[in-house]
Amino acid sequence: MSTKVLELEGLVVKYGSFTALHGVDASFSGGALGLLGPNGAGKSSMLRSILGLVAPAAGSVRVFGEDTKSAGAKLRRKIGYMPERDCFLGGVSCVSGLSHFAQTCGFPKDDAMLRAHDVLHFVGLGEERYREVSTFSVGMRQRYKLAAALVHDPDVLFLDEPTNGLDPQSRMRMLGLVERVSGEHGIHLILASHLLPDVERLCNEVWVLDQGKMKRTATMEELTTAARGAKRVRIDREGAAEFTRCAQAEGMLVDLGRNDGELVVTHPELIVEPENVFALARKAGVPLLGVKDAARSLEDAFLEALEGENEAEPQPDKQRAY
């Protein structure tokens, strides 16, 4: 059995009387994991507790099968952490600072300097490597932090909001860099972000956190693929009731879609084919404006996960329509 990259058991993190994480249980086998959640959900607290920067009030954290309490220093050699806040050595050049950080992880001096040059070239800061980080722009600082996280060649990379404050072009560049590191070099990735497109692009597994609680753990495929064979149907609003009646007569279920005039048609046992939808529209005498597979966006899945525990309170665009 292969060792899991990360295992959390009843993890509780408290800041004074405020509880940031309420007994989180989850495990991550490897690949790229996205920690999703609104601001203040507990994503950064989870990363920081895994690193040992915050002491868990209860529970345990295991990285590569080893408890972070007993093997913290050893494990942190395998972890690259890119914090949300700026984080650099003042008064030294960018490359000297990175070389120094690599040395604290056991790199010989010459190798550390060479490695610092390499990672700065990789993130596109090769020409700026002798400047002090304090003179960098926001985008350059983000890339510097990525370089700092990679300089000691970690086996798992923790990224906390890596695209914060970046313009669209820089954001795509940053995501491209992370994608290359994760995809081509087998470095496991744990990405905390509230930017869903970033997670959707990079991750194959998602943990959804809200108010310090784990709302859902699933693969990206599970989250974004709707019920088997479901179809998203756009019809004229006035014919919606008749269309729904005909569909229900055929044993199908109809939900309201996110957009106006959109219905999601599913069957508990069968795959809903486009031909079935066309037949229903003919039967109901309703003009059909569009049919497509009802694969959900990560945003849909994320909002559903957050709303999961509040099902008793009806959500206007999610309650069963008819």
Add this chain to the structure above:
Amino acid sequence: MAFRAAEYERYSGERTNRPSWLPIAFGTIQRGWKSKWVRRVSVLSLVLGFGMMVMMYMINQVVPEWRSITEQAAKHAGQPAFKVDTSYYLMLIQIFVRPILLPLALLFGYDLIASDMRTNALEAYFSRPVTPIGYLTGRTLAFVSFLMLATFGPFFLVWLADIATAPNDEHFAAISHVPIGLFFALLLISLMISLMVQAVTSLTKSATWSNLVFVVIFLFFGVMGPVLYEITDHQQNMMAFSIINVTKVICGTFLGVDFQANGDHMNATPGAAFGVAIGVSAVSFLVIMRGLRKRSLV
């Protein structure tokens, strides 16, 4: 150098098992040496020691009997006899402590931890295999090494010159314990000063405020010690308020100088001086660790 593609590569070399505080110590020394004024003061101190060494050698070459001549001259002038003994070394070391060790400590350490706190570098350290105690060890080791280099270094050169030009074995016997005594005295003083400077900077997180606090500690309390001594009918322990006097008493104790016999009463007792040094070091250590643990609980 071969062209290197801008592509990420896994590291295939060997990693060392050396403790993480070692690169921190070396990094701190490099950082300190980059400061123009730290370089100036350190070099000035070493040059001063070297100059005194050369001067003693040259005087000894020109006037081999200079020691007895100076003694007789002082006697004729009705002054206490001048001797190169432990009291002379105590006077000499005070030259290095006051204008060199204290300013150097401020120049070197005022922004050491405060800078790391401002730039959030502590988070970068503690997300790596660096513990707060390792971090503090590395920083303090470098700090103390610098202070020792600038104080014990030149002093040792003078002692070597003195030994090399010693008129007889008796002189060597009288001062043979001096380097060991002063090494430990300066080690304790440097440790106290370096921890205190780091503790203050970790509290103020500002170079300006740190320096203002040191002005109060060194100057205000330096004046308050003698004032309290006088108004409390010569309570010796009141002199322990003065850090300068504490350093003098510590050095004197390690050198075996008897202040009372020399008529120098205005000093703290050795117990009070050592108590202040150890107490300040311990409190500073706790303050720093508290500040570091707030940012890391590893």
